[in-house]
Amino acid sequence: MLAGHRRQEIAALVRRRGSVRVADLVERFGVSDMTVRRDLEVLAEQAVLLKVHGGATAIGAPVTDEPGFEAKSLVQRAEKEAIAARAAALVAPGTAVAVSAGTTTWALARELLEIPRLTVVTNSLRVGEMFHRRKRADQEVVLTGGVPTPSDALVGPVAVAAIGSLNVDLLLLGVHGMSTHAGFTTPNLLEAETNRALAATARRLVVLADHTKWGVIGVGTIAALEDADVLVTDQGLGEAERALLAERVGDLVIAPSP
Structure with missing residues (x-):
């Protein structure tokens, strides 16, 4: 050729x-x-x-580019479901967890519905709606309130104030991008602020990010790579990237192929 x-x-x-x-x-x-x-x-x-x-x-979109929830829900669906199932295995019955907004965490919410005695704090309209529809008697859901973004996240001072009064065992965080120098990022500054508030409430941080998030950078940094106690990703991530991340995050978990 x-x-x-x-x-x-x-x-x-x-x-x-x-x-x-x-x-x-x-x-x-x-x-x-x-x-x-x-x-x-x-x-x-x-x-x-x-x-x-x-x-x-691919040449990156602008750091402020924020696709809507519906657009993001159509890509890497199998990978997101595999990541969600693997991340749910880290959640013990009877704990309090925070779940950020995003399509991967939305897939995770379906898995969390099967875990008994959970308290779930979320700033995601989609996640809140899913738990509201099921209404398990042994699960409690706290919706933060706030102003919705294109990704159906509730953000801003109302959300941050509500989150500041809470404490959880685990934050399950979806991100727009991850890179060595920018860390875990989002294209929405208010969402970055709200996610940082969620991280501050949690004893442990678990990040859910499929392989296409590698090298993508949003304008707002949520956390450094080193802040993640666990990063759950999929097998599409290259060996070089795996080695790099394994040195930076607490525990790198590769979800099995869907």
């Missing part, structure tokens, strides 16, 4: 998947590691993609 044709295919893969790994491209095209890295360098110089350690990602 000519270099130009191969680079066109790499660019199409990045647009379709959001990211690619060098090792996968080597196997796919039957060329050397050095050839693939040279292709990525050329495409990065042409602003077609962003070259990262071990591969490349």
Whole structure:
């Protein structure tokens, strides 16, 4: 295959998947590691993609870009469900947990419905609605109040004030992006503030983030990578990224393939 044709295919893969790994491209095209890295360098110089350690990602959206809940719920659904099931295994009956807004934590809420004697604090309209519909007698749900965002998170001073009077055993946090220098981030500054308040109430922080969140940066930082006691992700995360995260977070958990 000519270099130009191969680079066109790499660019199409990045647009379709959001990211690619060098090792996968080597196997796919039957060329050397050095050839693939040279292709990525050329495409990065042409602003077609962003070259990262071990591969490349699509050119990022602006740090303030905030897709709506419905749009986000359509992507990586199988991975999010696998992450949710694995994260739910960390929740013991009879504990108090906080659940942030997001599509991965929304998938998690379905798993939490099966755990007895939970107290659930959430700033997610979707999560609150799910628990309200089921109305288990042995579960208590606290909805923070606040102003809704495009991702159906309740944020702002009302939410922060309510959260400040509470204490929970565990925060199960969904994020927009994660990176080495920015940590766990969101494109909404008020949501970042509200999530920081949730983190301050919790004894332990569990972050739920599928592999496409790697290298994505939002304008507001919620926490550093080192603040996560557990990070639950999926098998799409590359080996290099796994090694890097394993050194930074308390415990890196890879959910089994869906």
